[in-house]
Amino acid sequence: MVSHQLMLRAGLIRRLAAGIYTWTTLGLRTLRKVEAIIREEMDRAGALEVLMPAVQPAELWQESGRWDQYGPELLRLKDRHQRDFVIGPTHEEVITDLARRELKSYRQLPANFYQIQVKFRDEIRPRFGVMRGREFIMKDAYSFHATPESLQEGYDAMRAAYIRMFERMGLEFRPVKADTGSIGGTASEEFQVLADSGEDAIAVSDGPDQYAANLELAPTLPTTAPRAAPSAPLAKVATPGQRTIADVAAFLGVPASRTLKLLMVEGDQGGVVALLVRGDHELNAIKAQKLPGVASPLRMAAREAVLEATGCEPGYLGPLGLSCPVYADHAALALADFVCGANEVDMHLSGVNWGRDLPEPAPADLRNVVEGDPSPGGDGRLVIRRGIEVGHIFQLGRKYSEAMQASVLDESGKPVTMYMGCYGIGVTRIVAAAIEQNHDAAGICWPEPLAPFAVVLVPLNAAKAPRVAEAAERLYAELTAAGIETLLDDRDARPGVKFADAELIGIPHRIVVSERGLDAGRLEYRNRRATANEDWPADEVVTRLRALVAAGAAR
RNA sequence: CGGGAUGUAGCUCAGCCUGGUAGAGCACUACGUUCGGGACGUAGGAGUCGGAGGUUCAAAUCCUCUCAUCCCGACCA
Structure with a gap:
């Protein structure tokens, strides 16, 4: 990671422990510039700055349910009285607690509170310096609303503020549609700084529709062209030792795009579910785990479970004669005369055709989009870029306010649970992202607004x-x-x-x-x-x- | 957590296999020369060899345990 090397060489940061860094004068000056721009734009958007504690009582986390949901990433500790605390990885609980105490009437809404604060997440493997550290500084904002319409307005205002901030910082970025992940909620967008070294893959339309989404979220469109008619006979062919798609395709002399890949995953009630994608496509775990009957989070089935369901080892699996639930990707369903496993070791089938040789399974969107796919925005083709996630905005809805009973009285004097939005920015990460985008062989070339x-x-x-x-x-x-x-x-x-x-x-x-x-x-x-x-x-x-x-x- | 590797001077590393005086380059200090694109000479300072235990007359070196770090993977607002 170029930015990390340059930050160390230029003396912006010094490492104290894995994923934990001291900011030295030069680096701190830039960090403060980033904070100042964020603060100005948040204030301009009408948000109120607060500062919440880094150390939080466990009770709040038990109330929201996240004490149990969060894994070892949540740093837990006990005080001298053996009471449980956490070092905050995020502040939904604390802000919701504050809001339910302070906000009593719909007339106080909407309200938006933000802070710029240190967070701690005990990452399994911290890497890339401050890009993925354990301790980092984040701007997090939380808005409260009486109605979904008001939430949408607040969300739109934050989105506009984010665009202003990142433009002022001189960064090349894209807002992209995103998965809400474990934080929950409905609408969500990430702000991605474009960089080849970025950890996230994003799908961007090259057309006028302006579509952009995280790769894990971008939908594939069902194929509209009619499937070719069967022209080859179904045949069983020996493929000794050819377990992978690449092996089989090369061995039989067919392109990987004419083969079918079967992935066996765990079902949500036990058992297994078969997922079919075209040989040259990749399964999308986020999409797959949302299918009815599929365990979430997605887990690949154990070898024993596969043997039990198919009588065959992984490597030669195919959709013919399966008794478990089966989903097929749209592109897989568009195939004709394709190759797939025969559910028999060292054997594959060729000339397979839906309808003629086996019933059509349930269609689904199962795969990652690839470059050249039609844009879901309707007017363009997708290009795959890489990005660094520096911001993420969510319409949380009532997930936390419901769990923690944060409500106000409406015009008729009845309590209504508030709608919430949350809006994060990785402040320390922005410094690294800016360098990633602005450097040459001699070192950093700061965008002027961020220069120390x-x-x-x-x-x-x-x-x-x-x-x-x-x-x-x-x-x-x-x-x-x-x-x-x-x-x-x-x-x-x-x-x-x-x-x-x-x-x-x-x-x-x-x-x-x-x-x-x-x-x-x-x-x-x-x-x-x-x-x-x-x-x-x-x-x-x-x-x-x-x-x-x-x-x-x-x- | 699974796989792999590394801990020796401030930094990067050699020495370990085959036990016997702890080394190099860079950095640092002093003096002198030099001064428009990472200078040179002379002299010098600097290391609990990650930690603990063991084997041995003797351990950086062999053995056991332990801690830390890095890489790959799974993980990830």
């Missing part, structure tokens, strides 16, 4: 040339007085060292002060993203920088 300093002053050979040191100090004082955040590299180091470090830490504007320049009444300017220097009249430096910095901040 706007200007770096590099005096050359100042130790031996007092007038260089004096000129640099004077310029530093002038720039600082002009409100420009300036870093003065007054180290007694060689020029190459200073240039390399200035580039590594990614300060947008650089001014070199040298004897040569002073003699000519000129100073040298260079933008971090430029490859050549500019020669500036010394007396115009402050004015010019002020204009450049103002332009950078106004984006």
Whole structure:
């Protein structure tokens, strides 16, 4: 992960323990810039800032049910009286408790509370530095509404605020439709910063419909073209030792897209369920576990269960003669004259056709979309990109307010359970994501709104040339007085060292002060993203920088 | 949690197989030279060899346990 290496090399962070980092001055300054933009936009959107405790009593989590639902990711601890506490991985419980105590009337709604706070999630395997750390800073906001319509309005307002924030930060991002996961709720969108190194795959339409969704959520459309008529006879062929789709396809000389893959998963009442996808397609676990009869979360069936249901080892499974429930992906149902397992070791079937050789199973959307699939938005083709999730907004509905009895009195004096929205931003992760998107071979190239300093002053050979040191100090004082955040590299180091470090830490504007320049009444300017220097009249430096910095901040 | 690997100077690592004086490069300190793209010379400081126990005359090296870290996987608002 490039961003992590650069953050360490540039001295933005230092590791203390696995997934736990100290933010040093340079990194902290950028972190504060991110926070400031978030704070301004949240305030502008009418949200109220609060600060909730990191340590929370277990009772609230027992009330919501998440004390039992959450696994080892929830860091639990006991105080000296042996009472249970958690270090908050999120704050739905605490905010809902606050809301039910403070909000009594529909006339107080809608309300939106947010905080910028440290969270802790005991990740199984922390990695990529602050991108997936255990301790991290998050902005989390929670809105409360009397009606679903009001929730929708609040959600839309947050969505707009998020777009403003990420644009102000100079990030290339996409809002994408998302799965609500274990947090529950209905509508949900993620904000993904586009980066090849991102952990999430997202499907984006190349057409005018603007469709974008997390890969795990993007639906495939049923094939509209009529299926080809059977032309080959059903035949059993020996395929000794050919267990995988790739092996079988190569062995029989057919493309993987003409084969059928059978995946046996556990049923929700025990037993197994057969899922069929085209050989070259991937099963989508999120979609599969939502099917009636399929266990959630999705679990692959054990070898013994497969043997019991089919009398055959995995590797040669096929849909003919199965007695368990069967679902087939739309694309699998579009096949004709295809190859599949014969439910007999070392044997496959070829020339198989739905209807003629076996009954058609229940159709379903089972697979991940692939590049080139038609966009669910209706006007375009899907392209697969990778992204870093930096924000996620949810319409939670009444999941927590119901469990924790958070209600207000409506106009007729009757209690109504509040509707909730929740809106998260990974603050620390944004810093890493920004670097992931803005770097070159020499180091970080900060977007100006996030740069720890706007200007770096590099005096050359100042130790031996007092007038260089004096000129640099004077310029530093002038720039600082002009409100420009300036870093003065007054180290007694060689020029190459200073240039390399200035580039590594990614300060947008650089001014070199040298004897040569002073003699000519000129100073040298260079933008971090430029490859050549500019020669500036010394007396115009402050004015010019002020204009450049103002332009950078106004984006 | 499953699989794999690594813990020796601030950092990166060699030494371990075959037990016997703890090393290199970078970094650091002092002095001198140098000074527009990661300088050079001389001198110097620096290590409970992750921890505990064991074998042995003798353990960084062999054995046992333990802790930590990293990689792959499962996991993941």
